[in-house]
Amino acid sequence: MAKSKNDNSNILARNKKAFHDYTVLDKLEAGIELRGTEVKSCRAHAITLVDAYVKIDKGEAWLLNAHISPYEYGNVFNHQAKSSRRLLLHKREILKLSIKIKEGGCTVVPLMFYLKNGKVKVQIALCKGKTHADKRDTLRKRQDDMDAKRLMGSKNRG
Numbered sequence: 001m002a003k004s005k006n007d008n009s010n011i012l013a014r015n016k017k018a019f020h021d022y023t024v025l026d027k028l029e030a031g032i033e034l035r036g037t038e039v040k041s042c043r044a045h046a047i048t049l050v051d052a053y054v055k056i057d058k059g060e061a062w063l064l065n066a067h068i069s070p071y072e073y074g075n076v077f078n079h080q081a082k083s084s085r086r087l088l089l090h091k092r093e094i095l096k097l098s099i100k101i102k103e104g105g106c107t108v109v110p111l112m113f114y115l116k117n118g119k120v121k122v123q124i125a126l127c128k129g130k131t132h133a134d135k136r137d138t139l140r141k142r143q144d145d146m147d148a149k150r151l152m153g154s155k156n157r158g
Contacts, residue, residue, distance in 0.1 A: 012113040012120070013047035020135065022109060022127035028097075030122045031088030032063065032113075037071035038079045042120050044072070047113050054087065054108035054124055056098040061087040063110060063122065087122065100126055 018024075034042065041047070046069035055062050063085045070078045089097075100106050111123045130138070 010115040012042050012045055012115065013049055014112045015049035015052065015110055017050055018109045018111055018125070018127065020138075021130060022107070022125075023130055023134070024111075024125045024127050025106070026100075026126040027111065028089070028093060028124050028126075029116075030061065030093075030124055032120055032122050033086040033088060034068075034120060035079050037074040037077065038068050038085075039120060040071045040074075041068050041079075042113060043115075046071075049110050049113070052110050054097075054110065056094060056101060056108075059091070059094060061089050061094050061097070061108075063087055066110065087124070097126060105129070 048067040048069075052066040053064055055064055065082060066085065067081050068079070070081055097108055101108065106126055106128055108124055109127055111125050113120060113122055115121070
C-alpha cells in the first residue's frame with residue numbers, strides 16, 4: 001500500500017507557537033547539518049522549537065536556539081543541546097530570505113522537523129509578527145469556525 005501524504009508518523013517536532021505569534025508568508029524545506037548523536041535524538045523526538053529562529057550570516061543560514069536533547073546513550077561524543085546548526089539551502093533561497101528580512105518586519109522561524117527519505121529536514125517559514133489584536137482576531141475566527149461546524153453537525157442529526 002502507498003503511504004498517504006497526511007501521514008504524521010514522519011513528523012519529529014512542531015513549532016505550534018509560531019502559528020500563534022506569526023503570520024506565515026512563505027514556507028521552505030531545508031536540510032540540516034547534524035552530528036551522529038543529534039540525529040539519534042531527533043529520531044527519538046527529543047526536539048524543542050519554541051524559541052528557535054533562523055539567522056542569515058555571511059551567505060549561510062543558521063538555526064539558533066533549537067534544543068535537541070543530548071542522546072541518552074551517548075558518551076563523550078555527545079552534542080551540545082543548544083548549539084547553532086547550519087541549514088542546507090540553495091544560494092538563491094538564502095538570498096531571497098535575506099532580502100525579505102532586510103526589507104523589515106519579517107523573520108524566519110522553523111515550523112517543524114520531519115523525516116524525508118530517511119533524512120532529517122526542517123520546514124522553515126518567512127513570517128511577519130502578529131500584534132496582540134491580530135492574535136485575538138485569529139482566536140475569535142477559529143472559535144467561530146468551530147461553533148459553525150458544531151451547529152452544522154447538530155442540524156444534520158436532528
